[in-house]
Amino acid sequence: MLTLHTADLLVPGGAADEAVPLPGGAVLVEGDRIARVGPYEDLAGRYPHARVRRWPGLLVPGLLVHGAAELLERTYYPDDPYEVTELGAEPITGEAALGDLKMTEARWGHSARRGTQKLLARGVVAVTGGLTVPSVRTAVTRSGLTVLPAPSGGGRRPVSLDPFAGLAVPGEAYYGRLEAGAPARFAAFAVPTEAALLAEGATTCVATVIGGRLLHRRR
Known part of the structure; x- marks a missing residue:
């Protein structure tokens, strides 16, 4: 069609x-x-x-964002509404905070699905960086997002759900x-x-x- x-x-x-x-x-x-x-x-x-x-x-x-591993394997997205009362609605990062959550591979996969939905809701179609957790790789593959190698050398943009973070013009994120x-x-x-x-x-x-x-x- x-x-x-x-x-x-x-x-x-x-x-x-x-x-x-x-x-x-x-x-x-x-x-x-x-x-x-x-x-x-x-x-x-x-x-x-x-x-x-x-x-x-x-x-x-x-749009393109950098840091797939940081965004999806080192950031936990609470399940709304089930976890928001206890954990809050904001993404959770940091070794100590993630340690308290006692993360499992399955839980990382569920979080990554919520994370990819947040990216899609911001017009993101591609991310850079390697992924090592199988359930996260599966979630990203099923989301439709393209995974690209991490950029080499300088000039890398900040890692953020916001594709425009640190940019002077939006076209740099296209x-x-x-x-x-x-x-x-x-x-x-x-x-x-x-x-x-x-x-x-x-x-x-x-x-x-x-x-x-x-x-x-x-x-």
């Missing part, structure tokens, strides 16, 4: 001279790939039978580019501009698509 995703402003990503925003832009998805990118009216006219998903604000490439033939991997944010996206943050995400599948939608 063909699906047409459109928003008020499409930001294709890529090099600065290529990343010209397209008002009323859209991506046509066929299977797990992007088939076309262009003005919504043009694509809707050419593909009248495509299912249409309209999103407010920006349509951009999905993974890939919205263009024909590319993987259908992108996110929509309910903000009017990239400047607003950086200011208001990734929790403005309203939709995350990976492999052509809608894996997060803010209700």
Whole structure:
């Protein structure tokens, strides 16, 4: 099935001279790939039978965060609502605090599933760094997130659930580019501009698509 995703402003990503925003832009998805990118009216006219998903604000490439192990194997995400009264709602880190939780591999796997949902809810489509806990690797694989090698050398961004932490421009967090033939991997944010996206943050995400599948939608 063909699906047409459109928003008020499409930001294709890529090099600065290529990343010209397209008002009323859209991506046509066929299977797990992007088939076309262009003005919504043009694509809707050419593909009248495509299912249409309209999103407010920006349509951009999905986001990348660093430190998969730190975020998913050394951070515990309490189970809401069952553990929040006892543990609170915030992620738990630190050797002593995690030791008190008496973590098991199964518990790490459950936590990682909740962690990946938090990442998807922020428009994240890829993470960097190796994972060693089998249940965590399984959770990440099933989530659809791409796992990339840890970056070498300097310039590594801070480890955070926030893909924009430490960045001067949001484009530094984009993974890939919205263009024909590319993987259908992108996110929509309910903000009017990239400047607003950086200011208001990734929790403005309203939709995350990976492999052509809608894996997060803010209700």
